[in-house]
Amino acid sequence: MTIATPRIRRTPPVPDLADIQGGILRAYGNDYSRTTYLFVNVDETRAGLRWLGRLVDDVTSARPWTAGKPATTLNVALTYDGLRALGLSAELLATFSDEFRAGMAARAAQLGDVGTSAPEYWDTPARAHVILIVNALSEDDLTGRLADLRADLGRYEGLSLMHEEHASLLPGVREHFGFADGFAQPAVEGVTDEKAPGGGVRDKDGWRGLALGEFVLGYPDESGRDSDGQDLPSAPAGPLGRNSTYGVWRKLEQDVALFRETLRTSAAAFPGGDEEKLAAKIVGRWRNGTPIVLSPDGPAADFRGNDPGANDFLYHDVDADGRRCPLGAHIRRSNPRDSIGFGELLSFRHRMLRRGVPYGPPLPPEATGPDGQQRGLIFVCYVASISRQFESVQVQWLEDGNVFGLGHDKDFLIRGPADGSGKMTVPGEPPFFLGPQPTFVTTRGGQYLFVPGITGLGAVAAGTAG
């Protein structure tokens, strides 16, 4: 299936990389093994503005590094409460998207953050103003930078450091359940075109990257692309509407002991008794990242997620019934590609640039039960529309299975229903039913964020944003 209407040939817009914050369009990369999120509250507007004004010059942009990698990077994200605390006018505040203004906690019922995932149990501040994101090459680099930032904060009356969240990569860039993670990213036209096969959308000339405006405000998105850039997606007014983006920050605790235990007990009844195969059916990938739809009998030993072409796969023609990769497998639900039918046309407007990092120590392989340590994933994604890109994936594809013909089945890996009901069907001859569904993942915190361009951030600090 390709897009039927004639497209206007044009050169894609050039992103203003010196003004877009770093870590959005491209990840900083796995050399930055440590990431810390500092939650700062602005109790006094003028102190907040002065502090931000000094910080602006230190913010890392998306401009390519010519003099090697810096030891640390710094990025600044704001919540709606934060924008208010920093004195933005009511007229300007009204131009931000409804879901951002409501905040993630207010959307908990729709997002499935209920039961033990409900905001009242979150261990990060429900109301936050500014989140500083610090990436570091080493522990020493991180310690030094954080000390500087804390000292700087301490110079201002009326600012408080509410919370620090420390995250760091696990060996082999795996997440805590043991799977290689984070490489099936959307391709951005004019930025990461090399990721287009499987990461973009097909038109009559083949794969192309998604419009820049799907991820950064102030540029045509996929709708604007169809009008030759005549209409731009909804964005805040003034300087905040350019080179900015919305962000989603979620702290997702993972119960690794329960995941392993469930695999062990369920595999006893699974044909062949193969625990690894059952794990791959739940996730949609073998642990090294090999998509099970391409390699149903075992992982490809030489698979590397970041290799060119590693993400170039689809479901519909080879596996419409899910005999290889179950329709309910985690990666097939969260990024269904052409699985819903009509090519990618019903999925390509729902892509996110994911920049998550695990937190907490790994559970040792020999552990036989819980060790009392907290661990999980700091899920971060950047999108031009939180409702269209993040929320619809969470609500339509992960919280409910209807669109995939799976009834009310939730994503088996990350959305356990509170009442212990729920199942996952692994298609086969005969099919295998996994259930009742345990809760492997619990939401422990979350914020909807706005990540301004550097000019926009400067305007906020100067009180000239509007």
Next chain:
Amino acid sequence: MTVSEPGTAVGTATGTGAGNIDGQAIAITVFSTVKWWGKHWLPLLFTTLRLIPPLTRDLRKLSFIHFARWTLIRELPANGDTAPRTRLRYPHLFFESNFNDGWEEYIDAFSYVLTRGMSLFWASSYGFPGALPTGPFKDYIHRNELEAAHYYSAYPEATATMVRKALALAPAVADFAERAVRLSPAEFEGAWSAFLTDAQDLL
């Protein structure tokens, strides 16, 4: 199946006014004023689509749509027995549909999958910006959409896809139950496995 108060169920539905949502179902009601030639064009279009079913195949394949209906309104019915029917100076296109999932996803499907069809339906309506790009098309639908004063779903937990599968599953279960009573335990095991294999898409 739980039954909720009409209009109060929280389902997976998103993206439209609360009055348009009940459980899993979303209603959409759109009126648009039609140019003079629409009163000839639309009946011709409706007849053509009725006579040649393959033309609406893609619409039917979108399983989250319960139904979609386009009607040309030339006069308003009597409001009470004695009032006269009102002939409209301009005819109106009345579009109504019920569907699952999200409003945005629904209009996206119209824009991207049924681009040509949507352009034909709304071609004669004033202000129609075209089915693509999807941004102005969504704005157009929003501007002409009416929020339902009352909307009721008898089965708020059910979706069209689920009902269709349940209807297909029912005779298969009945048939298997009838055969099962005559099977030995060993035969049953094989037959049950074969039944699950055949019916797995419906479970």
